[in-house]
Amino acid sequence: MKALIIGGGGFVGPYLAKHLTEDLGYTVTVTKTEKETLNLDGVGIANLNILDKEQIKELLVNEEPDYVFHLAAQSSVAYSWKNPSLTIDVNVKGCANLLDVLRELEKKPRVLLIGSGEEYGHIKSSECPIVEDNTVRPGNIYAATKACQNMLGKIYADAYGLDVIMVRAFNHIGPNQLPMFVVADFCKQVADIEKGIQPPVIKVGNLSAKRDFTDVRDVVKAYALLVMNGRRGETYNVGTGNAVSIQEILDRIVSMSECEIKVEVDSAKLRPVDVPIIEPDITKIVDEVGWHPEIDLNETLKETLTYWRSK
Ligand SMILES: Nc1nc2c(ncn2[C@@H]2O[C@H](COP(=O)(O)OP(=O)(O)O[C@H]3O[C@H](CO)[C@@H](O)[C@H](O)[C@@H]3O)[C@@H](O)[C@H]2O)c(=O)[nH]1
CATH class of the missing domain: 3.40.50.720 (NAD(P)-binding Rossmann-like Domain)
Incomplete structure (x- = not known):
């Protein structure tokens, strides 16, 4: 083909x-x-x-x-x-x-x-x-x-x-994504804090939104x-069918580091509108083409953090 x-x-x-x-x-x-x-x-x-x-x-x-x-x-x-x-x-x-x-x-x-x-x-x-x-x-x-x-x-x-x-x-999400997206952004910041090129404060936007990763x-x-x-x-x-809050994504990534990290909301990262939750029903794709997501969220977060540590 x-x-x-x-x-x-x-x-x-x-x-x-x-x-x-x-x-x-x-x-x-x-x-x-x-x-x-x-x-x-x-x-x-x-x-x-x-x-x-x-x-x-x-x-x-x-x-x-x-x-x-x-x-x-x-x-x-x-x-x-x-x-x-x-x-x-x-x-x-x-x-x-x-x-x-x-x-x-x-x-x-x-x-x-x-x-x-x-x-x-x-x-x-x-x-x-x-x-x-x-x-x-x-x-x-x-x-x-x-x-x-x-x-x-x-x-x-x-x-x-x-x-x-x-x-x-x-x-x-995954390794090699630009840090304008939330998971890459948080992983890059944590890696930069570990390298000592960013003070131990992670800048975040809206943590209450729920998205499916x-x-x-x-x-x-x-x-x-x-x-x-x-x-x-x-x-x-x-999608996976399960939305998680950005707060949870942040907590999981920060917990993968040994560093003491403070969290600070950066108003420049807040959007004029950010819808509260987007969560899919994936029955159609599962039933019709037999697709299932296989890689666990924590595994992807870990690999993405490892990627940014190596940069
Ligand atoms: N980027 C970013 N987002 C943050 C941050 N803090 C909180 N967020 C919140 O994290 C959520 C995800 O933001 P992004 O990773 O920038 O992605 P997105 O706006 O949801 O869009 C992505 O997903 C869409 C599908 O749902 C895609 O269509 C789109 O191309 C993109 O990949 C949003 O609710 C955003 O407000 C931050 O520091 N940076």
Whole structure:
């Protein structure tokens, strides 16, 4: 099988490429932006600007993939408050460009669009854990763009018969994630405190939020199973099904260190809106493609801390 990973220069792309090539024997090409550097064994690399429809077309015509994984995104909720236009351009326009190119192709691949658990937004307590056909009420700009992407995917599947599957991925974590995301951020700070390059005070944002954290290596297995066995035009939650508070994440990471660490709320890390809980029901993906997350949260936190200690 031939797979194309669009937007593979970030956190998830290299893990997905490794799984597809090493575990499943696929031939894989990964796209990255011109600015990114990427070296992956046994994987083709191409530059792609998702805002340039002609570039997308040329790539797809040349590659003729069986599967396309659309990972290209501005993926930070925090940054989307600071740069709404860029977030809308990359996440909505980029996706629309891809779908429109696919419509024009003779040999149409199957496509996985990576959305977010954030799309559900303001979840009522009676709706938790949340199922895929629940109303979405996005609480931030990033979430709104991902909800829009999901709607575009469904429209293109229904109207033009495109073989599109939509994912709502919940928080995923592991070594090599940028420290703009909470687990990498806390692990980096603890490692910096241990190295003596940060005073023994960890700066945090909103600790009361509850989110569902899955190891990125489990997440990419879900993506592969969905692209192989998911149903056209359907949306699937990808998470563990158990939300934990950010306070608990902090406590677990701090308890892995010998250092005495104080906690200080940094107002710059608080968001204009931060929905209290996002927790998925994962029955659909479990029943339909047989995916289960396997890696324990503590194991992932430990490995992520070890990664930052080695930096
Ligand atoms: N980043 C960060 N977040 C903090 C901090 N302190 C508390 N938080 C809280 O920790 C939660 C998780 O924040 P992030 O790790 O930045 O991720 P996110 O906003 O939930 O978005 C991630 O998950 C989505 C799926 O649920 C993804 O779609 C998205 O791309 C991203 O990976 C949020 O409630 C945030 O307010 C901090 O110091 N840094």
